Amino acid sequence: MRRINAGLARPRIGSAPTTSSAESGILGATDYSAPAITFDRVNVAYGRGKSTTRALIDFNLRVSPGETVALLGPSGSGKSTALKALAGFTRPVSGSVRLAGRDITDLPPAKRGIGVVVQSYALFPHMRVSENVAFGLRSHRVPRAEIGTRVAEALEMVGMSAFGKRLPRELSGGQQQRVAIARALAIRPKVLLLDEPLAALDAQLRQSMLAELQQLRAALPDTAMLYVTHDQSEALALADRIAVMRDARLVDIDTAENLWKRPPSSFTAAFLGGANLLPCTVTRVIGTSALVSVGGTPVTAHAPRPDISPTEWESDAGALLCLRPHAITLTAPTERGALPGRVTASVWRGSTTRLTVALAALPDALLEVDVTGHDERPAGTAVGVRFPDQGAVLVPAPGQTS
Numbered sequence: 001m002r003r004i005n006a007g008l009a010r011p012r013i014g015s016a017p018t019t020s021s022a023e024s025g026i027l028g029a030t031d032y033s034a035p036a037i038t039f040d041r042v043n044v045a046y047g048r049g050k051s052t053t054r055a056l057i058d059f060n061l062r063v064s065p066g067e068t069v070a071l072l073g074p075s076g077s078g079k080s081t082a083l084k085a086l087a088g089f090t091r092p093v094s095g096s097v098r099l100a101g102r103d104i105t106d107l108p109p110a111k112r113g114i115g116v117v118v119q120s121y122a123l124f125p126h127m128r129v130s131e132n133v134a135f136g137l138r139s140h141r142v143p144r145a146e147i148g149t150r151v152a153e154a155l156e157m158v159g160m161s162a163f164g165k166r167l168p169r170e171l172s173g174g175q176q177q178r179v180a181i182a183r184a185l186a187i188r189p190k191v192l193l194l195d196e197p198l199a200a201l202d203a204q205l206r207q208s209m210l211a212e213l214q215q216l217r218a219a220l221p222d223t224a225m226l227y228v229t230h231d232q233s234e235a236l237a238l239a240d241r242i243a244v245m246r247d248a249r250l251v252d253i254d255t256a257e258n259l260w261k262r263p264p265s266s267f268t269a270a271f272l273g274g275a276n277l278l279p280c281t282v283t284r285v286i287g288t289s290a291l292v293s294v295g296g297t298p299v300t301a302h303a304p305r306p307d308i309s310p311t312e313w314e315s316d317a318g319a320l321l322c323l324r325p326h327a328i329t330l331t332a333p334t335e336r337g338a339l340p341g342r343v344t345a346s347v348w349r350g351s352t353t354r355l356t357v358a359l360a361a362l363p364d365a366l367l368e369v370d371v372t373g374h375d376e377r378p379a380g381t382a383v384g385v386r387f388p389d390q391g392a393v394l395v396p397a398p399g400q401t402s
Ligand SMILES: Nc1ncnc2c1ncn2[C@@H]1O[C@H](COP(=O)(O)OP(=O)(O)OP(=O)(O)O)[C@@H](O)[C@H]1O
Pocket: 046, 047, 053, 054, 055, 073, 074, 075, 076, 077, 078, 079, 080, 081, 082, 230
């Protein structure tokens, strides 16, 4: 997708309404003031009777035009099911899905005008690259005369113009995924769904494709994207907002920055960035400022915004303190105000060393601490632990009433 930044007459894929006959039906009832995507109390179940799996429970989500929302969650949490419900590959038991205000719950997939990219590329092996890209256009009944231009535009968007005559087996994994993206973009979708598009690629290629997806996003300022991943770094890199899913439900949704800095739940804190969750006792919470006690030592912390996590923080109640491994500092064990502890393990990771520290006051709670460089403190070394002034965040313990 290098060509995107070339600055030459960039195809305005997914931008203003076009006049193609295929799209006029879709755009006919479009309300441009409405969210690009709406899930309204969507429930999806697979199977029947005792073997029913509820894959989506009362799922609500709104995505604005031009916005990218990542659906993030562990395997089986319902992320792909949400995409399938929107794309029309699975029918909700109840609730509705809308595109730009129009209810599409009963519309066949091909009539929804949604671009879909999946992990496995799903290219037709016997068709050349340009035929693969043209396929969706034919099924959308785009006039023949327009197909060549659209295919060229889409391949240009993903930097694959020179590969139109190749067969999929003559391409690398990354190139195949670019073609799959071109095929999705060729129909000029207002909504693009990406289901783990980088999961089949090796780590290095994933990094470069991630940067290319960021460029693609910038080149499609009006296209709403729903991006399914279980990789938090992809979600942080690409999403305007992250919707965290667990057990078929949406548990938290906010900007990537807010969820990272002030996770409203222990699940999101742990899933997004592997935070330490240290048991603490609430002393008092006023607005977004908290004073807590960790093993008898007072610690100041942020509390989540009350509108996002309306938890009742009662004095002396047990809660959790969310601490990112890189934000904790180790000091001399005797330093004033520091919690005494001992290193129990140490793993050098190149630019940082991950130390595991047991606090004297809470020996069961092991803290992961990242220090810069190659730290050679052996297991058993006595240390002091300091929490950052602004970086500790109070989160409700699982089951804590909210
Ligand atoms: N076709 C199906 N028939 C029966 N159960 C299904 C089907 N598809 C998904 N499920 C079940 O629905 C639940 C949600 O699955 P889904 O694929 O949406 O999860 P996911 O979050 O996308 O997981 P992953 O990250 O592993 O792809 C899981 O329990 C899964 O086993």
